[in-house]
Amino acid sequence: MDDQLVEAKRHFVEGISRISNFWGFPKAMGALFAVIYLSPTPSTLDEMVVEVGVSKGAVSTNIRSLERLGMVHKKLVVGDRKDYYLAETDFWKIVKGILREREKNEFDKALQSVGESLELVEATPAHEESQQTQAFYKERMTALKQFFDSLDNVVATLLAIDDIKNSVLKGLFNR
Amino acid sequence: MDDQLVEAKRHFVEGISRISNFWGFPKAMGALFAVIYLSPTPSTLDEMVVEVGVSKGAVSTNIRSLERLGMVHKKLVVGDRKDYYLAETDFWKIVKGILREREKNEFDKALQSVGESLELVEATPAHEESQQTQAFYKERMTALKQFFDSLDNVVATLLAIDDIKNSVLKGLFNR
């Protein structure tokens, strides 16, 4: 293939790897997505081992992460035991999927513990000597909780807007 | 101090540490912010060493990260060589600051390389045998670039809306 295209692909894969890394994912995971995304035909595990240059095990685990995020899709071919993978090309869909899934993950557990801390403070019987501290904690924790709740609302609103676009309007105008 | 308040604080600090960790920052950095945020008086380095339970060096480097993100502010007291730190309590301001700073960081360098890859593809002279590949790369890279540009626009819009709120309206109604 044309050298310049090979170079363009290499550069692209490297860029996506860096983005992956920036968001706290393994570099190999980004590289993997980039390779699948730039492949005109569905990719197999062994192809990816060659393309990305990591072990079979690493491809196997990373591809599962990508699938969980909805960034790639497994495509099964009848009479063929290989797994084929395709890239999701609707990036907004990926983002929305991740936002929708967030309740289940570590992130919301953490947010919850802010709420729990606040409840603890509020449930504390007022003691003469620690009353000021209690009031201060309450104020600060409430402020942070409100911020998180607002963030939640922003996200929920964005998702709702998108839902309307996709259901109501599609229904109205029949696509 | 009241045991229950101590426990509430501990729980809060742990929660923020986990959030910090989730976003790819050191856990100690989150703990540090939480401690400062819950302190009614400005915090000094040595206090934080005790409160968070890490070394002076770790506090020093982590506090600098927090400052860079605009999450804490150094407060100098005349006739006192200690540095005092206060927490930023306007979280939207923190978020906006981070969004505004993002051009300078690793993230945008990565986005740029997607654009560069596309340019490489477009600058490739059309060869008979690789023409289809070239067209495919161009299509995929363009789609991704457009997504990134849209994201950029969303962010820019949000920032602009906020600027209007803060300047025009404030001016009109004189706060």
Add this chain to the structure above:
DNA sequence: TACTTTGTTTAGTTTAAACTAAACGTTCAA
């Protein structure tokens, strides 16, 4: 039944981030 071909899991290794302890530079006070 044994052998291939596939993807997954596991035990151990590598690597990079975050930490500690201690040296250091600076500033002020005595």
Add this chain to the structure above:
DNA sequence: TTGAACGTTTAGTTTAAACTAAACAAAGTA
């Protein structure tokens, strides 16, 4: 001018994530 009180930097260590190699399980094929 020495020493104490700071915050920062550095050299080395610890720790956790991500990887490799290889064993493995499943499912088909000869």
